Amino acid sequence: MGIIKLLDENTINKIAAGEVIEKPASIVKELVENSIDAGASEISVEVKGGGISYIRIVDNGKGINKEDMGIAFMRHATSKLSSEQELNKLVTLGFRGEALASIAAVSKVEMISKTHDSISGYRIYIEGGKIIEEGEYGCPEGTVVTIRDVFFNTPARLKFLKSESKESMYITDIMQNLAMSHSNISFKYISNGKLVFATRGDGDLKGVILAVYGKQIVKNLIDLNCSRDFITVKGYLGNSNISRGSRNYQSTFINGRYIKNKTITAAVEAAYKSMLTINKFPFFVLHIYVNPEFVDVNVHPAKAEVKFQDEQLIFKSIYHCVKDALISASHVPEIEDDRKEFIRNIQKVNYSQQKLDIKTDIETDKKYDGMIANENLTNSYELPRKDIPLNRNDDIYYEKDKTQYEPEGDRSISVGNYKIPNNFENEVTTKRVPKFGPLAVVGQIHFTYIIAEGPDDMYIIDQHAAHERIYYEKYLRDYKSFGMQKQNLIVPIVLEFSVSEKQAIFDNIEQFKRLGYEIEDFGGNSVALRCVPIIYGNPDPKVLFYEILEQINLNDKNVLSAIDKILYTMACKSAVKANDKLSYKEMVELIEQLRFCDNPYNCPHGRPTIIKMSYIELEKKFKRIQ
Ligand SMILES: Nc1ncnc2c1ncn2[C@@H]1O[C@H](COP(=O)(O)OP(=O)(O)O)[C@@H](O)[C@H]1O
Ligand SMILES: [Mg+2]
Structure with missing residues (x-):
């Protein structure tokens, strides 16, 4: 008898959940993104115990029909994408149809929702991927999702979670970025019964930055608003007063999606280069708008990484936008x-011991x-x-x-x-x-x-x-x-190099030429400089x-x-x-x-x-x- 068996749906979901749901903060991210996709103008998030024991997201979005609710929790169930072609034109944050299935596989989920057209709402309760209860439910328009006991059925994963306070910090981090990603949505974030921050939803990004980072940061911001090539970059750059020892204060959004991308970070930092002291990283909040066809968000299940069709061009455009803004905001410091x-x-000076010591x-x-x-x-x-x-x-x-x-x-x-x-x-x-x-x-x-x-x-x-x-x-x-x-040398300077160094010299011969060098291969490991800057x-x-x-x-x-x-x-x-x-x-x-x-x-x-x-x-x- 064969020993290879197909895994059942529930096990598949549990395994797959590992990719999307790493920690409670990932659940918060996925659920809030769903609320954003549902067109909500108000989203409230409440967590307890670092999100491990309790997460509740309430939105006033368009809601889900009772017929769709069960399906929404199935793998690859999505209302946002119906063909491969559409993948190139995505404007929603979700599209893989994995989040709800993954969350439900590793926690206890209750979803209550009502659409505009239905008379009453609907409620579903799922534990470890199994529907336990469902039925009609009286509620206002919108959706409430409550998560309890994250990883209750996957003890190995539970063990890997950090302390409640650390998990809570991850959630705060995600919430800050979600709030900054959509300044037109009013967010309220409560942790262990305390309001951490609330935003107005009036479209003013600076107001959101004030709410999440405070006055000191807002006082030191430089406006950025620039269109170049095929991209538009808007947002705020921090001056040197608020540069930090790490990259934790850098947020990049592409078409409203929070992302991490090395090219963009490198471009911004290159533009700052001569303005910050070494080992300092700039503060920035950047909103980049680009035709969705030029970026691929489907490279990772958590959708936090993106690929651009032309990374070089992105680097160049961002570099110049940031550089121009920084230069025009520069001034002589007081x-x-x-x-x-x-x-x-x-007060430290002891006057009695001080003698007048002026040399004539x-x-x-x-x-x-x-x-x-x-x-x-x-x-x-x-x-x-x-x-x-x-x-x-x-x-x-x-x-x-x-x-x-x-x-x-x-x-x-x-x-x-x-x-x-x-x-x-x-x-x-x-x-x-x-x-x-x-x-x-x-x-x-x-x-x-x-x-x-x-x-x-x-x-x-x-x-x-x-x-x-x-x-x-x-x-x-x-x-x-x-x-x-440059200067021609009557007697060339002959220098010795390792094989790889010599290789590097000839690979970059064009750059050396621009710097004023004329270089000749002198055989073996040697190189002759005939001309130097x-x-x-x-x-x-x-x-x-x-x-x-x-x-x-x-x-x-x-x-x-x-x-x-x-x-x-x-x-x-x-x-x-x-x-x-x-x-x-x-x-x-x-x-x-x-x-x-x-x-x-x-x-x-x-x-x-x-x-x-x-x-x-x-x-x-x-x-x-x-
Ligand atoms: N808060 C919500 N309001 C309205 N619809 C929702 C909400 N959350 C989830 N849905 C519906 O459930 C579907 C599945 O959600 P999800 O598993 O996160 O996949 P995706 O977001 O990738 O489509 C969504 O496509 C959407 O139709
Ligand atoms: Mg989703």
Whole structure:
């Protein structure tokens, strides 16, 4: 007799439930998605004991007919999809017809529902997949689903659940994302008898973010609303005040569905790159709208992952949308008035032990050299304050700036009298406008910071960070326009590599060329560099080449991000350091170039380059005004 048997329906459901229903939070997600698909405008969710003992979802959606209710609990029973073609045009969250069957297989479920047209409602009670009771039931329009004792008949799964509080956190996480996915639905979420949050359902996403994350987050949001190529991106980006140590504060929705997708996360983070410090992740809530035909949601039973037809294009569009929004929202950060800290520090000082320690002999202390402001000190003060921007002609600086960045030699193409610049494809150079008004240099302190004044504020510039930003953008422009300045070597530099390193060099030969390298195979493990980029500050070309190769290897296929890091490295090596004495002219030049950067406010590593304090604030500090 054969030993292979077909499994009965109930066992199949129990096994399959493992894919869809991992934990109580998955039940909440599936049931709320059903309520959303049913067109509800109000959904209330109540859980007890982390959802293990009790989950109740109440909606005012269109309800289910009594004829359909039993069928709804069968595997692959769905009202949302009837043919394969429709899979490409899905607008509902559910379509696999698995959730109710899976939930019913591993818990005790009661469903009560009434449609608009039926006179009375209907109730069904199922335990472990078996219908125990059903019949007519008086109730208002809509659906109530109550789940008790999750995994009561699968003790092994029950054992794998985390503590009630942890499970409860998973549910909160899901509920937050569901609420943000549909700001037009009013959600109420109660856990162990306490209201966790409620949303208004008025379509205002910011209001939902306020309800789920609170005031501090909402105060630090940047609006995003952008259409590019075939997608529309709307939502909010967090500024650096609310960046986090993990990715838990990132939510992406595609056509109203909460999803996780590495391409999108990578694109957003790439756009933030030079604005956040290392190991910080941005806060964001993004709604992406795209023709359903371009995305496949049917790659995983929980439907949390999606595939795009063209991942590259998605990356590019999202990157630019986010980047543009961030740049236009950038500003010089205020010096924080940490009065409490200040008072605490003052109190710590023991005055009786303090002696006046002012050196009069400047010669003996080199440190004070940094404080001599400049040859033109008086000049900068003579400018009537309000006239500073007028006295300096922006156009002059603009012109000067342009020539500054012109690569050596004229490599532009002429068509008749019209000259096409050789870097016309380059977006960065086309928008060279100053991001803040001209500043008058006052001097350098600690050989590290430049003090400057504007009409209403005093500015402090970190010379290294600012210069790094200037070089980074210059190298980026040069790179994009094939214009990295390079130098032929009379004697080539011969370097040794492992087989895989050599392979990586020749796989990326095009990138190296753009960076200014001419590379030749020198036989065996060797490679000859015939030409190297001219990098200011003259870093050792061998060391630099190895660093570049390391970046390419580290970032594997993501050459774009490797190039970015390489350009940082080059910029960092080129920039003036802290403790470098600058002349007045150099400081003026540095600030002028900074003004014309695309993002003058942060160094490529995300640290601020410039901070300011208003004169009003100064006057308050000196108690001239209250
Ligand atoms: N809250 C609800 N209101 C109205 N109909 C519902 C609700 N929940 C489930 N249904 C019906 O039950 C069917 C099966 O649900 P489900 O198993 O989640 O599969 P799917 O959502 O993939 O269609 C749905 O297609 C829908 O017709
Ligand atoms: Mg469903």
